[in-house]
Each structure stands twice: as C-alpha cells, then as structure tokens.
Amino acid sequence: METKAKQDYRSEISAKTTPEESFDKITRVQEWWSKSFEGNSKKANDVFTVRFPSGDMYKIRIAEIEPNKRIVWDVIDAYQGWVKDTAEWRGTKIAWEIKKDNDRVSIDMTHVGLVPEIECFSRCRRGWDYLIHESLSKFISEGKGLPV
Numbered sequence: 001m002e003t004k005a006k007q008d009y010r011s012e013i014s015a016k017t018t019p020e021e022s023f024d025k026i027t028r029v030q031e032w033w034s035k036s037f038e039g040n041s042k043k044a045n046d047v048f049t050v051r052f053p054s055g056d057m058y059k060i061r062i063a064e065i066e067p068n069k070r071i072v073w074d075v076i077d078a079y080q081g082w083v084k085d086t087a088e089w090r091g092t093k094i095a096w097e098i099k100k101d102n103d104r105v106s107i108d109m110t111h112v113g114l115v116p117e118i119e120c121f122s123r124c125r126r127g128w129d130y131l132i133h134e135s136l137s138k139f140i141s142e143g144k145g146l147p148v
Contacts, residue, residue, distance in 0.1 A: 009114040009125055011132045014106040015140045019068040019098050022105045025140045026071060026096055032135040032145030047076070052148055055081045058089060071096040075113075083119040107136075 015022070029048060030037035039048030041062065049059045059077035064070065073096075078089035092113030099106050109132060114124055131148075139145030 006115055009111040009121075009128055010109065011128060012106060012108045013132055013137045013140075014101065014104045015137065016103060017105050017140055019100055019105055022098050022107055022140055023068045023071070025136070025145075026098075026107070028139075030147060032139040032147055033131055035147045049077075055079070060094070063093070069098055080120055082123075085119065088118050088120060089114070089124075107132075107140075 025032070027042050029041045029050065034050035034052060036051040037048060040046040041048045041060075044062055044065045046062045047059065049057060051057045057077070057079045058075055060073045061076050062071065063074040064072035073094040075089045075092045075094065078087050080086055080088065092111060095110045095112060097108040097110075099108070109128075111124075111128065114121065114128075135146040135148075
C-alpha cells in the first residue's frame with residue numbers, strides 16, 4: 001500500500017552573502033514580512049505577532065535557534081477570516097535552514113503543515129512565494145525588503 005508523502009510548502013533562495021547576514025535578516029521580520037509587527041524575533045522562546053491589512057494574524061514562538069544555521073518557528077495562534085478554519089495555520093511550523101555554498105548562501109524555508117489539502121494553500125503559497133522570492137531576497141541582497 002502506497003502512501004502519498006505530505007507536500008509541505010517549501011521555498012529556497014540563494015544570495016551572495018554570509019550565513020550571519022542571512023540569519024540576521026530572517027530574524028528582522030518587520031523589514032520583510034509585515035509592517036505590523038509586535039514582540040521579539042531574535043532568540044529562543046521569543047514571541048511575535050504579524051498582522052496584515054486583510055485582518056490575517058499570525059502569532060509565532062521561536063522554538064529552535066541555531067545561530068547562522070537554523071531557525072524553527074511554531075505558529076501558536078492564527079486568524080485568516082477568508083477560510084472556514086480561520087486558525088488552520090495554528091500548530092504548523094516554519095523551518096529555516098541556512099547553508100554556505102562557496103561564495104553564496106542558500107536559505108531553505110519549509111512551512112510544515114502548509115499542505116495542498118488545507119483551504120488556504122494556493123493563496124498562502126502565493127503569499128510566501130512573494131515574501132521569500134521578492135521581499136526577503138531583496139532585503140538580503142539590497143538591504144531593503146518589501147513587507148506587506
């Protein structure tokens with residue numbers, strides 16, 4: 001009997017930078033994800049909340065941190081008013097892996113639990129694609145992100 005592998009959202013970017021710089025930029029959430037930011041996002045057990053003009057809200061706790069290599073965020077609360085299960089992100093994890101590759105750094109983000117079976121998947125995938133490939137990438141390479 002075959003089982004279908006879970007297809008968590010995943011995205012990867014690379015930039016001519018250092019692991020230290022990449023790590024620092026990922027933790028500066030308000031400069032690439034959401035202009036409406038409260039809390040702290042730098043060390044283990046920090047909690048922060050991002051809000052969007054649509055009314056969407058995500059409250060995140062930093063579950064793991066390995067400086068310049070790995071960050072894991074736990075989504076501890078969420079609200080998306082445009083889906084039936086308004087808290088479907090609650091209990092998901094967002095994992096960041098940072099790896100040096102010659103003169104570049106690759107950043108691999110996996111949103112564990114953001115899978116095609118949940119209602120927000122296609123819209124959330126488009127949001128993450130923009131945030132990672134446009135905003136975070138620009139913030140890392142040019143010093144100015146495009147937070148929503």
